[in-house]
Amino acid sequence: MSKVQNVQNNFEIDFFPKDWNIARLSDVADKKDRYSFTGGPFGSDLKSEHYTDTGVRIIQLQNIGDGEFLNNYAIYTSEKKADDLISCNIFPNEIIMAKMDPVARACLVPNLNNRYLMCSDGIRLNVDKERYNNHFILYFINSRYFRNKADLKGIGTTRKRIGLSTLRELTIVVPAKLEEQDKIAEILTTINNNIQKTSALIEKYKNIKTGMMADLFTRGVTHDGKLRPPYEQAPELYHETELGFIPKGWFIKSIGSLLITQPQYGANESAEDYNSHNPRYLRITDITDDGYLMNEEIKSLSWNKTNGYILEEDDIVIARTGNTVGKSYIYKKDDCPMAFAGYLIKFKFNKDVCNPLYIFYYLHSYLFYNWIDKTLKVGAKPNINAQEYSSFHIYLPELSEQLEIINIISSIDKKIETEQKYLEKLKQLKQGLMQDLLTGKVRVKQAEPSVA
Known part of the structure; x- marks a missing residue:
């Protein structure tokens, strides 16, 4: 194992394998691509007046999650504007990083469009895939080692930010052999996929619960535990109040x-x-x-x-x-x-x-x-x-019907809680593996994940 001097490199990894290398983040960029490591446009070059209903999607800061693309906000600009800002274009499966707090968080650009335009606080990193595994680099950028270092380099009191020139000089450690990078990335991606599937299942249950409560608190349940028909189908089961029609006996x-x-x-x-x-x-x-x-x-x-x-x-x-x-x-x-x-x-x-x-x-x-x-x-x-x-x-309703409603909602709550506990287990497993695998503390032959 080699030793990294903390003072010289401002790095938290004291030891890493001899067959691993230290590289600046700019070193992993594809040198054949002129804009492989570049920032978004100046604010004056991309204003709200340039936004359109369709065209080239602009990746905003709120789309850059911690290792995942957050597809909950979409704005666009024209093809011409994207062409004018060609150096700020970014493409599917490339890494986009955030300049703003939390600084240096990163995710892969999704394969939803042929190309995108970065916002002013985005940074494009197109990895040299002949030498580096794209996912390995992404996982390392989002590791506590790299993110802590980026945070220390960030400036600002209310909200930190980090510049492109600073990010270029930050270092990572990486296996010399691409095959080892591939294996580490494969293991972490397996865990990540399970995390995403579990998160999606939790959201599904939550949506079911929301719809269920909308019915239960306005219609209630009958003596046999079934949902009471709505007012439109059985008006005789309801009575009118100052807040509208509610079930009789409520x-x-x-x-x-x-x-x-x-x-x-x-x-x-x-x-x-x-x-x-x-x-x-x-x-x-x-x-x-x-x-x-x-x-x-x-x-x-x-x-x-x-x-x-x-x-x-x-x-x-x-x-x-x-x-x-x-x-x-x-x-x-x-x-x-x-x-x-x-x-x-x-x-x-x-x-x-x-x-x-x-x-x-x-x-x-x-x-x-x-x-x-x-x-x-x-x-x-x-x-x-x-x-x-x-x-x-x-x-x-009466206490007995309140209890019936509680039991129905609690049944879906138990499913949510079970999946949330499993999700926490997966996240802890991922953090532990990142700490071990991304530093070479555990070599990949010893690090097969168990997520059952």
Whole structure:
């Protein structure tokens, strides 16, 4: 194993195999291509007035994911404009990198069009495929070794950026033999494909759940557990209210009328480093849009600061400010001790008239999201206060039907949770393999993946 001097190369890999080489990123570009390593156009050369409904697609920063192309935003320019900016064209299966934070994140350009035009903050890298494996280079660029180094070289306080000239000089380590690069890339791509398939399956289940809740919270279920026919097919099963037709036997209740205590704002305390002897400090940034906990950056709060702020089983907290308004979480009996922070509001429900889990699911339906859009106060920070949340009205069946609805939604939730756990397992496996394979710590003969 050879040693890389950290000071000289500003690199985190201390040792790598003797038959591997150090290369500048510019060295891996195809020298036969004049524009194999180049940046996007100047802002003045590509303005909004140049956008068209069809033509050559412009790859924007929001399309450049961490190892994947995010195909959720598309703008175009004319063929002529793309020809005028020929040096900024990029093609399928080439690497595009981002200058803006997170700096140097990269993905492959998809094979959806014959060519694309980069935005001003994009960087094209056309790899010399006679010497380097395209996917190996992409994986290395997205590794923590390279990305940490790029981040250190980035400039700016509010949002970092990195220049083309700086990226050119950053170094990677790479097997001298193309066959070894190919094998490493093949292993990581196998894991990556499984990650993408699992992510797609999770999205499918989430879409099913969304459609299911839209029906369940407006139609409910019959005594045999089947979805009640819609009003148009069976009007005799519904009665008219101030909010429209709802199933007979259902009521319209405000959140406030279902509480056993007044809503409570969270602790106005600074988060502390995680300590297993103290309660977890639940913040709005810890809650996903789907109501799950994120465990990447767990914080704590000392016991002596938690008086009155410790959550109990079935308490629901809802975010009240910022871009997270409306996100909610229900505290479960198996959760660790948890105190809630100031941008959250706690609601404690009367279990004699409503099941808190029914309320929690309702808070993730389009009925609640539509209400938020109408109610939201737009100012320095969008916000909805406790009084406003208390005024939100829900369609409420009897407890027995609430439980039927909960069971149906929970069944799809369990599938989502199972796939999410598997997805996390795959991501951890990928990270471990990247750390071992991209440094030569484990040679490819020892590194066949197991993803079962």
